Amino acid sequence: GIQVEQSPPDLILQEGANSTLRCNFSDSVNNLQWFHQNPWGQLINLFYIPSGTKQNGRLSATTVATERYSLLYISSSQTTDSGVYFCAGQPQNTGTASKLTFGTGTRLQVTL
Amino acid sequence: DSGVTQTPKHLITATGQRVTLRCSPRSGDLSVYWYQQSLDQGLQFLIQYYNGEERAKGNILERFSAQQFPDLHSELNLSSLELGDSALYFCASSVRGSGGLYEQYFGPGTRLTVT
Numbered sequence: 001g002i003q004v005e006q007s008p009p010d011l012i013l014q015e016g017a018n019s020t021l022r023c024n025f026s027d028s029v030n031n032l033q034w035f036h037q038n039p040w041g042q043l044i045n046l047f048y049i050p051s052g053t054k055q056n057g058r059l060s061a062t063t064v065a066t067e068r069y070s071l072l073y074i075s076s077s078q079t080t081d082s083g084v085y086f087c088a089g090q091p092q093n094t095g096t097a098s099k100l101t102f103g104t105g106t107r108l109q110v111t112l
Numbered sequence: 113d114s115g116v117t118q119t120p121k122h123l124i125t126a127t128g129q130r131v132t133l134r135c136s137p138r139s140g141d142l143s144v145y146w147y148q149q150s151l152d153q154g155l156q157f158l159i160q161y162y163n164g165e166e167r168a169k170g171n172i173l174e175r176f177s178a179q180q181f182p183d184l185h186s187e188l189n190l191s192s193l194e195l196g197d198s199a200l201y202f203c204a205s206s207v208r209g210s211g212g213l214y215e216q217y218f219g220p221g222t223r224l225t226v227t
Contacts, residue, residue, distance in 0.1 A: 043218040045217055099145070
């Protein structure tokens, strides 16, 4: 199966700072998604981004499918951004079986 | 709120017991997926059902089984429970994205503790 590597594994930011999280895939993927797992364990969809760039408020994401990586940008971070950020993708050529393979996550802590 | 519901939220049980986790997908979604999140294994895909039929299988133990009913809700059955089965179990359902691909939305999870 594919390998999904996320960096950095841990990140501590002061409120108001910007950050970039990276996700590398060992092979081409479809259905690339970014999630935020909040301190209560909920997985919240951030972006569905097989390719290109999307923005949602202070968050944006870019996927370069040909180079098998994706970036998540967090600007003007807030304490509510704390939690774990996961990227996940579906290996290509699996038809309508949409199993997602997850990275190990980036644990973000935003301090005052 | 993703629209995917899971019950119960928490479950505490003893080794050797059997439990059933329930999931209702988003309205109109035909696919249901089960994932397990444990401290040592991370988030792992277990199994997928599409309109009542098994579509894909991941690292699901033989002691675990699932099914999807005609009303599209799904149940994950875990039997002969071991301490290592303690984990957060997520259900997801899929929404078709652009190009015929599938975006998945996750329920709140069931936290299982085996003592």
